[in-house]
Amino acid sequence: MGRYLARRIAGAVPLLFGITFLSFAVIHLAPGGPVEAKAGLNPKMTAQAREKLATLYGLDKPLVERYRAWLGRAVRLDFGESFADGEKVSVKIGRAVPVTLLVSGLSLVLVLLVGIPLGVYSAVRAGTRADSLVSGIVLFGFSAPTFWIALGLMSFFGVTLQWLPVTGLHSLFHEEMAPLERAVDLAWHLVLPVAVSAFAGLAAVTRFMRGSMLEALSQNYVRAARAKGLSEPRVLYRHALRNALLPVVTLVGLSVPGLLGGSVIFESIFSIPGMGSLFYASVFSRDYPVIMGILVLGAVLTLVGNLLADLAYAAVDPRIRLE
Amino acid sequence: MTLAARFASAAVLLSIFFFPPSLRAETPSRGDAFVTAAIAEPSNLLPLFASDSASAEISRLLFNGLVKYDKDLKLVGDLAAGWDVQAGGTVIVFHLRKNVVWQDGKPFTAADVEFTFRKLTDPNVPTPYGGDFEAVKSLEVLGPHVLRVTYKEPFSPGLASWSMGMLPKHLLEKEDLLKTAFARRPVGTGPYKLGKWKTGESVVLLANDRYHEGRPWIDRYVYRVIPDQATSFLELQTGGLDLAGLTPLQFRRQTDTPFFRDTYRKYSYPSFSYVYLGWNLDHPFFSDVRVREALDLSIDRKEIIAVTLLGAGRTTTGPFLPGTWAYDEAVPEPAFDPARARRLLAEAGWKDSDGDGVLEKDGKPFSFTLISNFGNDQRKQACEIVQRRLADVGIDANVRLVEWGTFLKEFIDKRRFEAVCLAWQLGRDPDVYDIFHSSKRAPGQFNFVGYSNPEVDRLLEEGRRLFGESERAAVYKKAHAILARDRPYTFLYVPDAMPVVHRRFREVEKAAAGIGHNFVRWWVPAGERRYRSLREA
Numbered sequence: 001m002g003r004y005l006a007r008r009i010a011g012a013v014p015l016l017f018g019i020t021f022l023s024f025a026v027i028h029l030a031p032g033g034p035v036e037a038k039a040g041l042n043p044k045m046t047a048q049a050r051e052k053l054a055t056l057y058g059l060d061k062p063l064v065e066r067y068r069a070w071l072g073r074a075v076r077l078d079f080g081e082s083f084a085d086g087e088k089v090s091v092k093i094g095r096a097v098p099v100t101l102l103v104s105g106l107s108l109v110l111v112l113l114v115g116i117p118l119g120v121y122s123a124v125r126a127g128t129r130a131d132s133l134v135s136g137i138v139l140f141g142f143s144a145p146t147f148w149i150a151l152g153l154m155s156f157f158g159v160t161l162q163w164l165p166v167t168g169l170h171s172l173f174h175e176e177m178a179p180l181e182r183a184v185d186l187a188w189h190l191v192l193p194v195a196v197s198a199f200a201g202l203a204a205v206t207r208f209m210r211g212s213m214l215e216a217l218s219q220n221y222v223r224a225a226r227a228k229g230l231s232e233p234r235v236l237y238r239h240a241l242r243n244a245l246l247p248v249v250t251l252v253g254l255s256v257p258g259l260l261g262g263s264v265i266f267e268s269i270f271s272i273p274g275m276g277s278l279f280y281a282s283v284f285s286r287d288y289p290v291i292m293g294i295l296v297l298g299a300v301l302t303l304v305g306n307l308l309a310d311l312a313y314a315a316v317d318p319r320i321r322l323e
Numbered sequence: 324m325t326l327a328a329r330f331a332s333a334a335v336l337l338s339i340f341f342f343p344p345s346l347r348a349e350t351p352s353r354g355d356a357f358v359t360a361a362i363a364e365p366s367n368l369l370p371l372f373a374s375d376s377a378s379a380e381i382s383r384l385l386f387n388g389l390v391k392y393d394k395d396l397k398l399v400g401d402l403a404a405g406w407d408v409q410a411g412g413t414v415i416v417f418h419l420r421k422n423v424v425w426q427d428g429k430p431f432t433a434a435d436v437e438f439t440f441r442k443l444t445d446p447n448v449p450t451p452y453g454g455d456f457e458a459v460k461s462l463e464v465l466g467p468h469v470l471r472v473t474y475k476e477p478f479s480p481g482l483a484s485w486s487m488g489m490l491p492k493h494l495l496e497k498e499d500l501l502k503t504a505f506a507r508r509p510v511g512t513g514p515y516k517l518g519k520w521k522t523g524e525s526v527v528l529l530a531n532d533r534y535h536e537g538r539p540w541i542d543r544y545v546y547r548v549i550p551d552q553a554t555s556f557l558e559l560q561t562g563g564l565d566l567a568g569l570t571p572l573q574f575r576r577q578t579d580t581p582f583f584r585d586t587y588r589k590y591s592y593p594s595f596s597y598v599y600l601g602w603n604l605d606h607p608f609f610s611d612v613r614v615r616e617a618l619d620l621s622i623d624r625k626e627i628i629a630v631t632l633l634g635a636g637r638t639t640t641g642p643f644l645p646g647t648w649a650y651d652e653a654v655p656e657p658a659f660d661p662a663r664a665r666r667l668l669a670e671a672g673w674k675d676s677d678g679d680g681v682l683e684k685d686g687k688p689f690s691f692t693l694i695s696n697f698g699n700d701q702r703k704q705a706c707e708i709v710q711r712r713l714a715d716v717g718i719d720a721n722v723r724l725v726e727w728g729t730f731l732k733e734f735i736d737k738r739r740f741e742a743v744c745l746a747w748q749l750g751r752d753p754d755v756y757d758i759f760h761s762s763k764r765a766p767g768q769f770n771f772v773g774y775s776n777p778e779v780d781r782l783l784e785e786g787r788r789l790f791g792e793s794e795r796a797a798v799y800k801k802a803h804a805i806l807a808r809d810r811p812y813t814f815l816y817v818p819d820a821m822p823v824v825h826r827r828f829r830e831v832e833k834a835a836a837g838i839g840h841n842f843v844r845w846w847v848p849a850g851e852r853r854y855r856s857l858r859e860a
Contacts, residue, residue: 038366038451041747154557
């Protein structure tokens with residue numbers, strides 16, 4: 001087990017190098033750059049000022065040299081400073097992560113709270129009209145574009161009914177509110193984003209749950225439990241559900257890295273200052289250090305996530321042995 | 324209705340009862356907040372680096388320059404009480420106001436101006452505004468409130484460049500401007516000071532009690548970041564924004580609701596920009612002025628304005644804002660005359676000899692690519708209309724849209740294009756030297772169409788030497804007329820700016836400069852306030 005872990009980690013290092021180099025090369029070779037993004041068509045910005053900026057950003061050096069400089073700092077976990085405002089990349093990311101985590105964490109909880117019962121319900125009623133209805137709804141949530149659902153709900157609940165706030169995570173001047181009032185304000189602002197994001201994620205859990213529940217229900221031990229004369233709820237929840245939950249647990253494990261990533265479109269629409277918004281803004285201003293920081297974080301999380309999923313498989317399923 | 328609001332409305336009723344109408348004439352009072360939004364976070368509030376519109380807008384409220392444009396677009400003193408132009412325009416002596424203090428209480432003096440100037444011309448400071456200050460030979464402090472700026476040669480646009488926000492020497496002397504913490508907690512002389520900056524969310528400014536023109540009435544100015552424009556419009560419909568710029572579609576069709584009429588006032592006036600087609604004059608197709616005239620005649624500008632702007636714009640014949648002193652009203656409005664366009668093209672040797680509907684000359688079909696930037700629907704539509712109209716006279720134009728950064732770097736800077744559809748933001752000063760002077764044709768410079776006319780060169784140089792408005796007007800009007808004849812651009816239109824402002828704000832005044840010019844005098848009557856006011860300091 002220990003050797004397996006060491007081998008996997010050793011294997012991940014060159015992979016990470018490869019990912020960072022490719023990302024670095026692609027974003028630097030993409031046309032347009034931070035100087036153009038900043039100077040635009042401003043006739044007052046002299047060629048000299050552009051050069052000064054390019055030198056300041058290190059863009060006058062060849063790509064490989066720039067990558068080497070970046071890597072030298074990155075291995076010491078120093079991702080440099082944003083081109084946009086000189087703030088440390090780690091500070092920027094550190095500020096955005098909790099915001100995204102809050103929304104996606106709550107939405108994951110909601111997905112599980114709704115998705116598991118829905119899946120069980122569908123499995124129990126498999127083939128009925130109720131089952132088709134549930135499948136239809138969750139698949140609609142999965143396939144309809146998030147921005148469309150979001151804007152529709154915002155328009156209805158925010159503008160037509162005026163029940164819910166439309167943007168952001170706080171009211172203006174929320175820092176002047178009493179602590180309890182602030183919590184209510186935050187919760188109020190979270191309703192729409194969490195609901196929309198959960199709606200989009202509902203399909204996976206519901207369908208997974210339905211499938212594995214159906215499989216469990218067809219197993220001999222369920223038949224045996226029924227034959228023993230156990231009550232139907234006891235059969236469903238004590239015997240079938242417990243076993244059927246295993247694949248869902250794995251699914252949740254795999255989605256953990258995604259919790260930090262945030263969605264660009266989703267966060268922009270709700271004006272939530274999380275990772276998605278940060279990525280969006282930094283791509284548009286060609287803020288290379290911030291883009292790289294976010295990509296590295298994503299790469300590391302994916303690698304770690306995969307590793308954890310493999311370990312979890314082994315822990316759950318005795319047939320798999322890691323060597 | 325909250326209890327407080329009930330009391331407030333009761334108070335209003337009582338006041339109507341007790342005070343005769345003449346005494347009720349509304350007197351401004353302090354309070355409330357003003358909320359606006361933009362799609363992007365301000366990147367840097369230091370005036371030397373504030374190049375994006377968000378940063379520039381906020382920076383203007385935090386800092387002052389020596390001069391500013393008033394509502395009629397006349398240059399007036401801001402931190403300078405006045406100035407003298409001497410020695411035939413090579414020397415400007417500024418007399419600074421004596422009652423100005425920085426937001427930390429230290430007095431503002433000529434030493435601060437000198438410090439700001441040093442930074443603007445420091446080769447290690449990558450400011451996008453250094454260009455105007457390169458013409459300065461020296462700056463001398465003659466006294467705590469007097470300083471003399473000497474130019475290498477007379478340079479009238481230089482005067483307006485002193486609207487650059489001034490930096491406090493005592494706080495920045497030992498700092499690296501690019502890394503200083505000052506950028507996140509700036510101290511200026513402006514009507515507002517920075518309250519709280521929540522990255523990615525909002526910037527809150529607080530009224531400056533020490534402002535030299537008097538404290539602004541509105542207590543707080545909130546600048547929200549809303550990256551999505553559809554969301555921003557929804558927020559406006561909840562009444563959550565006090566100012567927003569509308570698109571023509573929103574202005575004409577989507578805001579005709581009782582809520583909008585009751586909540587907002589709509590304004591519309593020409594924006595400081597124009598959209599044009601730029602022809603690469605080094606290209607054999609476009610080097611002949613007859614061809615350019617034919618292109619002009621084949622395009623119906625009114626149609627473009629009606630379709631893409633739903634009528635919210637006007638035609639223009641030159642590179643200045645219509646209605647301002649540099650604009651020559653005598654230049655005839657462009658005609659739409661495809662028949663004459665065809666004759667001119669024939670004169671220039673373009674004939675459809677193989678009958679495929681596209682003109683040829685020396686065996687080459689008149690086929691070219693019109694490029695523009697991606698993401699601007701109005702401009703895309705304009706390009707498509709142009710394309711169709713040109714097809715009518717036998718010219719085959721392909722439209723290609725390119726992402727902005729790529730567009731600038733690969734096509735404009737390298738002058739690798741046949742024709743472009745673009746817009747220029749218009750400065751308040753009519754100086755267009757950078758755009759039409761023949762010395763500005765190098766790669767990366769802004770005369771990227773490659774225009775060269777010695778007479779225009781001479782006029783643009785003269786316009787920079789003269790200081791009086793009427794003398795300059797004569798020069799720029801001449802340049803305008805020549806440009807309209809030479810047609811390096813096909814000037815398409817000036818779109819309207821269409822802001823809406825919440826009705827509770829008083830003293831909002833539309834002028835040549837738009838509506839924001841007297842923001843510090845805007846106020847809200849006590850009964851209509853929406854946000855809590857600050858306690859009196």
